[in-house]
Amino acid sequence: MADLSTDFAGIKSPNPFWLASAPPTDKEYNVRRAFDAGWGGVVWKTLGLDPHVVNVNGPRYGAIWGADRRLLGLNNIELITDRPLETNLREIKQVKRDYPDRAMIVSLMVPCEEWAWKQILPLVEETGADGIELNFGCPHGMSERGMGSAVGQVPEYIEMVTRWCKQNTRMPVIVKLTPNITDIRKPARAARAGGADAVSLINTINSITSVNLDAMAPEPMIDGKGTHGGYCGPAVKPIALNMVAEIARDLETQGMPISGIGGVTTWRDAAEFLALGAGSVQVCTAAMTYGFKIVEEMASGLSEWMDQQGYRSIDEVSGRAVPNVTDWQYLNLNYVTKARIDQDLCIKCGRCYAACEDTSHQAIAMNPGRTFEVIDEECVACNLCVNVCPVEDCITMERLEAGAKDERTGRIVSPEYANWTAHPNNPAAKAAE
Amino acid sequence: MANSQMTPGIVAGRLPATAYSDNFDDLHPPYDGHEAHVAADRCYFCYDAPCVTACPTSIDIPLFIRQIATDMPEAAAKTIFEQNILGGMCARVCPTETLCEEACVREAAEGKPVEIGRLQRHATDTLMARGIHPFERGAPTGKRVAVVGAGPAGLSCAHRLAMKGHDVVLFDARPKAGGLNEFGIASYKTPGGFAQAEVDWLLKIGGITVELGAALGQGLSLDELTGQYDAVFLGIGLAGVNALRAEGEEKENVRDAVDFISELRQASDLSTLPIGRNVVVIGGGMTAVDAAVQAKLLGAENVTMAYRRGRDRMSASEFEQDLAAQKGVRIIHHAQPVAVHGNGAVREVEFEYTTDGPNGLEPTGETFRIPADQVFKAIGQRLEGAPEGITLEGSKIAVTGAGRTILAKVWAGGDCAAGGDDLTVTAVAEGRDAAEDIHTVLMGG
Structure with a gap:
């Protein structure tokens, strides 16, 4: 049976599933329930200096739903912990003492001044926590006070604060990155330059989830007004996956442990983050939607999949897909596919036809009897028909063998690999000659 | 009243007073808002949708379902009423299982079509409940x-x-x-x-x-x-209602099913409507099913529906046949009435089995009798x-x-x-x- 235990930047946990710093990890009661349910670790909800912050007293969350009111995206305007520092520290210590095998990471956010970090770090260290996570990510509320994403958006600040932390604690330092930037590699490089042991990402994405059209105000609405909040949940996973991969394959940051965050809801989501370079994953929205029990599905599913694939440890999975993440310019232009419709599976809804005819390349014919067939002369293999087809595997992309004729271009498919860098239409390629 | 299902003859009040409202309540209760959303979400918004082709009034079904899914049942209702001003009734009585829902691609895919009829009802009920009539008269033509x-x-x-x-x-x-x-x-x-x-x-x-x-x-x-x-x-x-052309069909308590249904529809108190202990309905269409099922729901102990051809020839849809069976109606196929027996009033109906021969329906010579206090004829109107x-x-x-x-x-x-x-x-x-x-x-x- 696969070994799910994890050693992440020196922080050990029985499985790679951690609860992210968020409402589920705000206090002892919740965290004990989480550990009892089987979570491998928690990142305690962000601590700040006293006097503690206050939260709004109206709604803190907004949501996007899919079919049957399935929660797809959650947005929040909650701030860091609104309990006294001393209370949190006491609880952290007690929980860590009672669950020594679980990872206990403490998220921190204090002003961008060294004295503040010097003040809080020893207090956290005293709890016996396994590590700290620097919250440079929250895009709402705290950022207006020069913290959270206001720091995470300035690589120099990241490097500076990270260095302060490394100099003032023996605990491993994880830097949590905000996605509200243009190039995620810059803050990741800054974290590494400051001596960070690891990064975690993504924090939430700045967002307005919806507008109340009666009140003409954004949701969640507080007394007729709304503000931007942090977006998370399944909807943000693709954004998070890309950012994790960018850091995993960047020459300056490769090898740095990454804790993957963003819409992890199932074992498969976790496996994908691991494959793109994460060494652990953090979960919040899924737990907030379904409760702590979901970790059972995640752990058993990941274990089952690893057994099926012959992976024995998390390390064997971590980063396994990274070599296959490349730049567009290196994609093989001699890889030619055509859509193929399985007539036995087709239920004749015609969505492929509407999509292709209206919005793509007019490469699907609607024949008598509502039979849909691909016109090879027009098919550019865009994959839209595959994506809109409601029947799994009904439409597939089949590769043309080398030597076959591409009916669209009239060219014979070459067995050679050839990418844009050498393509005759590429001005840069010509200039190089 | 002391009558029960077992009381001989044709009497009223065979059931407890409360049973009538339950028995004759909505066959398909209306969706609540969330149910409608979930049902609407199953629609694939097909291109040149087969359900529209299957609808005799050509309602733009994918459009109205999408309008429901986007919280606009009123707009959905307008889409329906533009094609079918009786869209509210059709949502209730259409044999959707042989029309739009039979054509639904999800019927082909998984044997479970989008519930178009109920969605249509959700839309039309919503608009009608608001008392809105969505059309205006054109300028007078003088015609x-x-x-x-x-x-x-x-x-x-x-x-x-x-x-x-x-x-x-x-x-x-x-x-x-x-x-x-x-x-x-x-x-x-x-x-x-x-x-x-x-x-x-x-x-x-x-x-x-x-x-x-x-x-x-x-x-x-x-x-x-x-x-x-x-x-x-x-x-x-x-x-007009077609005759049985069976000996004795003029006997008392042999009636047209449409008259029975009409009487039932107009009755203000169903517990006062007399029904036989043994009821025989002759015919294989929707009217026959409507009469047989309602006879059962009124408390008849035995309701038999007899049709002279096989199940595949019945004009009542499969859904209707299943409904009849589910309500306890016994359906006999390949049996045609040859005589109505009784002294003044009907007591029994005599049937003869039939078989599909090379020259059409042929009697087999084998007969049987079924006790009947009431006979409802539903073999077609003219x-x-x-x-x-x-x-x-x-x-x-x-x-x-x-x-x-x-x-x-x-x-x-x-x-x-x-x-x-x-x-x-x-x-x-x-x-x-x-x-x-x-x-x-x-x-x-």
């Missing part, structure tokens, strides 16, 4: 049209004509408008007085005068109508009192195009006209299309 028969075809025709600005007089022989919607459909399909509410709502368009108690041969003649009006639409339905000068095709009024009869100013549609299934939705389509044609003729000169 007058007589519509004879206020059933689905006549109502649909009258409404479309009124929309076009014509003045319509809508005649019906019965004391209420609605035709089969009011008198001829099982109660559990349209409870709560919906048929009359729908008529009232439809008439909000204005420009329609209803004259009840008037029919061809009863105060009206086609000659006079064509003289007084610019056009006449006949939606007179099928008033046109009665066709006006003179009208050409028939088979036993119905011959029409060409959008309901044009042989007479220049006379159109016909619904069950009385040849062609098309005898369905509410088909009648609505025919009434609507005839109205459009009448309008074209009247305005085109």
